[in-house]
Amino acid sequence: MRPFAYVRADDAAGAVATVAADPEAGFLGAGTNLVDHLKLDVERPGLLVDVSRLPLDAVEDVEGGGLRVGATVRNSALAADRRVRHDYPVLSQALLAGATGQLRNMATTAGNLLQRTRCVYFRDVTTPCAKREPGSGCSAIGGYTRYHAVLGASSHCIATHPSDMAVGMAVLDPVVVVLGPGGEKRIPFAELHRLPGDSPERDTVLEHGDLITHVEVPAYPAARNSAYRKVRDRASYAFALVSVAAVLEVTDGRVADVRLAFGGVAHRPWRALAAEELLRGQPATEETFRAAADAELAAAEPQPGNAFKVPMLRGAVVAVLRDLTTAAARAAGTGEDR
Amino acid sequence: MEDTTTREAAWTRPPGGPHRQTVRLRVDGRDRTLEADTRTSLLDALRDGLGVMSPKKGCDHGQCGACTVLLDGSRSLACLSLAVAVDGSEVTTAAGLPTDGHLHPVQQAFLDADGLQCGYCTPGQVCSAIGVLAEAAAGHPSHVTADLDADVVLDAAEVSERMSGNLCRCGAYVGITEAVLRCASDAAASAASDPAAGGAR
Numbered sequence: 001m002r003p004f005a006y007v008r009a010d011d012a013a014g015a016v017a018t019v020a021a022d023p024e025a026g027f028l029g030a031g032t033n034l035v036d037h038l039k040l041d042v043e044r045p046g047l048l049v050d051v052s053r054l055p056l057d058a059v060e061d062v063e064g065g066g067l068r069v070g071a072t073v074r075n076s077a078l079a080a081d082r083r084v085r086h087d088y089p090v091l092s093q094a095l096l097a098g099a100t101g102q103l104r105n106m107a108t109t110a111g112n113l114l115q116r117t118r119c120v121y122f123r124d125v126t127t128p129c130a131k132r133e134p135g136s137g138c139s140a141i142g143g144y145t146r147y148h149a150v151l152g153a154s155s156h157c158i159a160t161h162p163s164d165m166a167v168g169m170a171v172l173d174p175v176v177v178v179l180g181p182g183g184e185k186r187i188p189f190a191e192l193h194r195l196p197g198d199s200p201e202r203d204t205v206l207e208h209g210d211l212i213t214h215v216e217v218p219a220y221p222a223a224r225n226s227a228y229r230k231v232r233d234r235a236s237y238a239f240a241l242v243s244v245a246a247v248l249e250v251t252d253g254r255v256a257d258v259r260l261a262f263g264g265v266a267h268r269p270w271r272a273l274a275a276e277e278l279l280r281g282q283p284a285t286e287e288t289f290r291a292a293a294d295a296e297l298a299a300a301e302p303q304p305g306n307a308f309k310v311p312m313l314r315g316a317v318v319a320v321l322r323d324l325t326t327a328a329a330r331a332a333g334t335g336e337d338r
Numbered sequence: 339m340e341d342t343t344t345r346e347a348a349w350t351r352p353p354g355g356p357h358r359q360t361v362r363l364r365v366d367g368r369d370r371t372l373e374a375d376t377r378t379s380l381l382d383a384l385r386d387g388l389g390v391m392s393p394k395k396g397c398d399h400g401q402c403g404a405c406t407v408l409l410d411g412s413r414s415l416a417c418l419s420l421a422v423a424v425d426g427s428e429v430t431t432a433a434g435l436p437t438d439g440h441l442h443p444v445q446q447a448f449l450d451a452d453g454l455q456c457g458y459c460t461p462g463q464v465c466s467a468i469g470v471l472a473e474a475a476a477g478h479p480s481h482v483t484a485d486l487d488a489d490v491v492l493d494a495a496e497v498s499e500r501m502s503g504n505l506c507r508c509g510a511y512v513g514i515t516e517a518v519l520r521c522a523s524d525a526a527a528s529a530a531s532d533p534a535a536g537g538a539r
C-alpha cells in the first residue's frame with residue numbers, strides 16, 4: 001500500500017479546496033470500498049481527506065415534499081428512516097438488500113453511490129483493466145463474466161456498477177448536489193453515472209475535487225407502491241446478478257404510471273425508459289410486462305458467461321410488476337391511502 | 339495480495355511526518371494511545387499495536403465479519419476502518435464485554451446454545467449479535483422484514499439475515515441463530531416485565 005497523508009475535514013469547502021489542490025488527493029467516506037482498494041493497490045492516493053464526519057448526516061424534509069439526504073447519512077440509518085420506509089419503500093429495500101449489517105452501519109450515502117465495480121480483473125492489479133489503467137484493455141471480455149454487463153457495455157469495458165441503493169434511487173429521479181472547486185452543481189441522478197464508451201476509467205461525470213453533499217429525493221406519491229427485487233447467488237450477502245427497482249401505479253386495471261431500473265447488468269444503474277414507455281396506458285398484465293421487458297432487453301449483448309441474465313432479468317421484471325399490481329389492487333380494495 | 343507486499347517495498351516510508359499519527363482510542367473501557375502509520379487498519383492497531391487479540395483477522399477485506407467490534411456502540415468491521423479515521427472513538431471488543439467476571443448474556447447464550455466450535459469467528463459473532471439485538475430493539479428493518487411500516491420481531495429468518503455478515507467456517511450457524519433468538523426473547527421478556535429496561539440499547 002502506498003503511504004498517504006490523512007486529514008479529517010472540518011467543513012465541506014475546505015475538503016473540496018484541499019482535494020482540488022492536489023491531483024493525488026481523494027475523499028474518504030467510511031472506507032468500506034476505498035480501504036479495500038488501498039489494500040489491493042487498486043487505489044494509490046497520496047492524501048486522503050476524510051469527509052465521513054462532516055455535518056451532512058441528516059435526512060431532512062424538503063418544503064413542499066421530498067427528502068434531502070446528507071452525503072454522510074449511513075446506509076442503515078437511511079434504510080431505517082420511517083419516511084423512506086413509508087414513502088419510498090424501493091429505496092429502503094434496495095439498501096437492505098446490499099452488503100451486511102456491519103457494512104451498512106458504516107457505509108455513507110455518497111460512498112455507496114461512488115463505490116467502484118466488483119469486476120475481478122479491476123480488483124486484481126496483475127491483470128489488464130482499462131478502468132484501472134486506461135488503454136490496457138479488458139480482461140473480462142473472453143474471461144469470467146458472471147457479474148458483468150449485458151446492456152450499454154463497450155469493447156473497452158463490460159464492468160457493472162455494483163450498488164443496490166443506486167438502482168433504488170434511479171426510479172426516484174433525485175438530484176445529486178455537488179460542491180466543486182467552481183461552486184455548487186446540481187446533477188440529475190440519471191446523468192451522474194456514465195456508460196464506459198472509450199473512457200471506462202471514469203465511472204461518473206464528477207471532476208476531481210467534486211464533493212457530493214446531498215441527494216435530494218423529490219416528492220413522488222406513486223413511489224409508495226414500489227419495490228426492489230434482487231437475484232443473487234446466495235439469499236443474503238452477495239452482489240446482484242440482476243436486480244429490478246420499480247414504481248407502479250395502476251388505475252382501472254391499466255398502468256397509470258411506471259418507473260423501472262435494473263441493477264447488475266450495466267456500467268450504471270439502468271433506467272428502462274423503453275419499457276416504461278411501452279407500459280404506460282397498457283393493461284397491467286403479465287403479457288404486457290413481459291413484452292415491455294423484452295423491448296428493453298432487445299439491445300442486450302450478453303457475453304458467453306452471462307447470457308442467463310437476459311431471461312433472469314425478464315423474469316424479475318415480470319415478478320416485481322405482478323407483485324406491485326397485486327399490492328395496488330389490495331390498497332385500492334381497502335381504500336388505504338398508500 | 340502476495341503481489342502488493344512486493345510492491346510495498348518499492349515505496350519509501352518516511353519516518354514520522356505526515357504518514358504517522360497519534361491515535362487515541364477507548365478500548366474495552368481503557369484509554370489507549372498509539373503512534374500509527376496512516377495505513378494501519380483499526381484491526382491491526384488493536385491486535386498488533388495494542389495487543390487486543392479478541393477481534394480476529396479472517397479475510398481483511400470486509401467479507402467474513404471475524405473482525406467485528408462495536409465502534410461507538412455500532413457493529414463495524416475493524417479491517418476496513420483506518421485507525422486514524424476512528425481516532426477519538428470508543429471500541430468494544432468481545433473481550434471487553436464481561437463485567438465483574440461474568441460473561442455478557444450474549445456470550446453465555448453462545449455457550450449454552452452450542453453457538454461455536456473452534457471459536458475463531460466467535461468474538462465477531464458475539465459483537466455482531468449485540469448489534470443485531472440493539473438494531474432490532476431500535477426498530478430497524480431487514481431484507482426479510484415483510485412490512486416496512488410494522489414493528490420488528492426477530493425470528494429465525496430475521497436472525498439469519500441480520501447475522502449473514504459473520505461467516506463461520508465450522509458451520510455453527512444453527513447454534514448461533516438459537517443463541518441470538520434466546521437473547522431476543524429474554525430481552526422481550528424483561529422489557530415486558532420492566533418497561534424501563536427496554537431491551538438492548
Ligand SMILES: Cc1cc2nc3c(=O)[nH]c(=O)nc-3n(C[C@H](O)[C@H](O)[C@H](O)COP(=O)(O)OP(=O)(O)OC[C@H]3O[C@@H](n4cnc5c(N)ncnc54)[C@H](O)[C@@H]3O)c2cc1C
Nearest residue numbers: 029030031032033034098099108110111112163164212400
Ligand atoms: C464484502 C462486501 C460486500 C458488499 N456487498 C454489497 C452489496 O451487496 N450491494 C451494495 O450495493 N454494496 C455492497 N458493498 C459495497 C458497499 O455498499 C460500499 O463499500 C459502501 O457503500 C461504500 O461507502 P463508503 O462510505 O464506505 O465509501 P468509501 O469506501 O469511503 O468511498 C467510496 C468512493 O466514494 C468516494 N467518496 C466518498 N464520499 C464522497 C463524497 N461525499 N463526495 C465525493 N466522493 C466521495 C471515495 O473517494 C471513494 O472513491 C459491499 C462491500 C463489501 C466490502
Ligand code: FES
Nearest residue numbers: 396397398403417
Ligand atoms: S477480517 Fe474484517 S471482515 Fe474479514
Ligand code: FES
Nearest residue numbers: 455457506507508
Ligand atoms: S466456530 Fe469455528 S469458525 Fe465459527
